[in-house]
Each structure stands twice: as structure tokens, then as C-alpha cells.
Amino acid sequence: MTVFKSLLATSGLCVALGSFAANSAQAATQYPLTIDNCGASVTFQKAPERAIGLGQNSAEILLLLGLEDKMVGTAFWPSKVLPQLEAANAKVKLLTVEFPTFESLLAQNPDFVAASLPTLIGPTSKVAKREDFDKVGVPSYVSPSTCLSTEKVKNEYGSRDQMWNMDLLYKEIGELAQIFDVADRGDALIADFKKREATLRSSVSADGKKLSYVFWFSSQSPTADAYLGGKNGASGFIADVLGGKNAIDAEPEWPTLGWEGIIASNPDVIVVANLDRNRWELDKPEAKIKFLNTDPAVSQIPAVKNKAIVVMDGAAMNPTIRTIYGAEQVAEQMKALGLIK
Numbered sequence: 096m097t098v099f100k101s102l103l104a105t106s107g108l109c110v111a112l113g114s115f116a117a118n119s120a121q122a123a124t125q126y127p128l129t130i131d132n133c134g135a136s137v138t139f140q141k142a143p144e145r146a147i148g149l150g151q152n153s154a155e156i157l158l159l160l161g162l163e164d165k166m167v168g169t170a171f172w173p174s175k176v177l178p179q180l181e182a183a184n185a186k187v188k189l190l191t192v193e194f195p196t197f198e199s200l201l202a203q204n205p206d207f208v209a210a211s212l213p214t215l216i217g218p219t220s221k222v223a224k225r226e227d228f229d230k231v232g233v234p235s236y237v238s239p240s241t242c243l244s245t246e247k248v249k250n251e252y253g254s255r256d257q258m259w260n261m262d263l264l265y266k267e268i269g270e271l272a273q274i275f276d277v278a279d280r281g282d283a284l285i286a287d288f289k290k291r292e293a294t295l296r297s298s299v300s301a302d303g304k305k306l307s308y309v310f311w312f313s314s315q316s317p318t319a320d321a322y323l324g325g326k327n328g329a330s331g332f333i334a335d336v337l338g339g340k341n342a343i344d345a346e347p348e349w350p351t352l353g354w355e356g357i358i359a360s361n362p363d364v365i366v367v368a369n370l371d372r373n374r375w376e377l378d379k380p381e382a383k384i385k386f387l388n389t390d391p392a393v394s395q396i397p398a399v400k401n402k403a404i405v406v407m408d409g410a411a412m413n414p415t416i417r418t419i420y421g422a423e424q425v426a427e428q429m430k431a432l433g434l435i436k
Contacts (some may be wrong), residue, residue, distance in 0.1 A: 116325040122278035130270055133242035135225060137234050142276045143207035147186075147200055147224070150211025151176075152415035156271055157209065158183045158221060159416065162278045167203040167356060170195040171215060174371045174417075192372060197223040201231065209236045209271060211415065213243075236271070239263045240414035243348060255327035258335065259414045261292060268416075291419050292336065297335050299426055300436045307342035308334045309362040309398075312349070312412050313370060314377045317386050320351040329414040330366075333407075333422045335433065339363075354393055364434065365398045366425055368409030380406045403434060 148154025148167045154169040155177060163183040170190040190199050194215070200208065200223070201350045208228060210216040216225055216237050228235040240263040243255060265285045272281025310324030310333070324330025324341065328348050331341040342362040343350060365387065370378035377383055382404075387399050398404065406427040411421020429435045 116246070121217070122282075124273050124278065128274065130236075130274070133237045133239065133269070135235075137236060139207075139234055139274055143234075143274065145203065145205050146189075146207040146209065146275075147205045148432060149195070149208055149215045150238075151410050152211040152413065152417070153209040153236075154184075154187075155180060155416055156268055157275075158187075159284055160268075160272055160275065160277055162275055162277070163187055167205060167276065168200070170200075171211070172372070174369070174408055177417075177420075190251075193374075194221045197227060201233075203357070205233055207234050207236070207274070209238075211238050211413070212241050213237065236274070237268075238414075239266050241348075245281050255325070255348065258327045258331050259329055260332060260421070261288060263414065264288070264416065264418070274428040288416070288419055291423070295419070295422055295426060296336055296338075299429075302436070306334075306339035306363040306434065307361070308337075308364045308366055308402060309340055309342050309357060309360060310334075310366045310368070310407075310412055311383060312368045313358075313375055313383075315375050317377070317390065320353050321357060322356075323350050323352055324412045325350050328412070329418045330412050330423075332414070332418060333366075333425060335409070336422045337426055337429065354390070358392060358396055362396070363397050364403045364429070365396070365406065366407050366410055369406050370409040378409075403432060405429060 124142070127138050129136060144165055145167045146157060146162065146165050147170070148157050148166060150171045151173060158180045159165055161287070163186045166187045168188045168190045169184070169215050169287055171194060176184040188203070208216070214220055215222050216228070216235055218224060225235055240259060254286060268281050272278050278334050282359055305383040308330070310330035312322040312324065314321045323343050325345050326341040326343055327346060336339045342360040343352065367380045367383040369380045372378060377386070385391065386405055388394055393399065405425050407421045407424050411417040411424070426435065
């Protein structure tokens, strides 16, 4: 609770919380609570006391809700924790920044596991399937933003028919807050994000031009296909917030594309991800920018020649609480470059 109060004071949430405080008693969770989550019915007999945040978004939402004392572990961190959450996160055991094993999760004796991605809990998960947790009596929750169909594209991330928006994030925040009986904190957090999105949308202008963006997450090597943000994912949402569009017209959440295809998309702006995981050399933004500027063919892309390259937290390219932070990062750099006002 101390961390949550600190966040309220620094992010302008105090007023929002005050408006919800009077109704907090009415918003108290009634147990047993049953939630329909990504096609599964999950029941909670009481608020969890030994939760695991499996994936950066899930962990950071729980921390933003001031629940660090109810957490026994986190895992899978592409980027470092948000600076304002460092103190709270230090109280929670870090299992691994990569994929954990199912056994390492159970060793923490959890009574709840919240996951950010289907690769963490899902039919093709590298960690565990949902029924694995059901068998040991541990309720699980998967981010509604990442429960995607894999019928059109045969990969583990799936695809979207419509652009992601913050409503799915608000659903996630609201449901997690309900599960832990802290609905007032969830309401305040949602109000803050709504305000920030509205402010950002109203504060940018490209003088009527709809700029096109490529969002480059990473690549195993310069000659390998690049992992890009799909048109309807968080990257497309960020471009839309800034009055532009995603230059990559592909429905898969994470399409891979060779550089000939990226060159053909002719983006006005290239957004490169900053990742702390250090899995590949091109996780580093400096390595990406060096490649863009030195490769004989890629360096001729107008966005590169015009130095319209900006850096964004890689976690923001996933549909998470980081997405609006990423949009703010891009907007600040774009304004400095004179590409938007």
C-alpha cells in the first residue's frame, strides 16, 4: 500500500483515488468470485496471498496495484522494471528474466499465477499449460490482450482482426484488482491511463500528414528476418495515437520480415526497441541503429537518410501498461526531431 500511495502522489492519481474512495466499500469483492478469462472459468475463494507475476506486464500491474506483499515471485522480464516500481519489486523474488520451469513456479507454493503471454501459459507454452495449474489447484489468469486466435496464422502469438486498444488493458487491471479486492486502486490506475492517452492524442500533430512507422523489436542477426510489431497490435495502436499508421500491413501479432520487405514498406519513421534481456546483439538499440546506418541497402530507406529513427522500450511493443509509456517516449523524440508538433 505504501508504494501505491507513492505512485499516486507522483503520477497525479490522488484526485482519481479520492473520487473512488467513497465507493470502495460498495466495490468490495464478494467471494467466491468467478471470472471468465480467455475461454476458461476461474474461481477464487478468497484474495490470493502468494501470487506470481509471470511476465513483465502481469508483474508490473500487480506492483502498480500495491500488491508486492502478496507476491512470491516474478519471471520473464524483457526490460527492467519501471523506475517507480524498483523498491516494490526488490521485495519480490525474481525467479528468472527468461522462461521459468513449471517446477520453479510450484516451488514457491503459489495460490495464483497471472501470465502476460500465451507462451507462458497456453496450449504451446514453454512453461506450462493452463490445465497443469488446474491439476495442482492453482488458479491462473492470462492477459485478455494476448488471448488471440491462431487459426489464420500458425504461430504461438496469433493474430488480430481489429486494432488493440486500451480497453483490454483496463479489463485486465479491473479484473486483477477485483481478484485481490483492491477495486479502488484499479479504478484510480485506469483513470490515470485514460487521462494520459487523451492528453497524448490531443497534443500531437504532423501537419495533416499521416506518418507511417515500422516497429523493429529485434533480430537474431543482421541477415535474419526482423521481428516486427504487427499492424493491429500495440505498435499499430501507438502509431494511431500519434496520428499515423503502421507501415507493416500484416495481421500476425509478431510478423517476421526480411529487409527487402521492410525497405518496400517505405516507412517515414523507424522505431527500434530497447531490450534489457541481452539475448541477441540486436536487442540493443545501438546495434540496431548502427546496422540501419551502415547496411548498403537499408541505409537508403528515406527514414534512415532523414534520421527519423527513435528508440522505445521494447516491452511497450507488447499490449501492456508499458504501451502508453512507449507512445509518450516516441512522441517526445518525434517532437525533438520536428516530425510532429
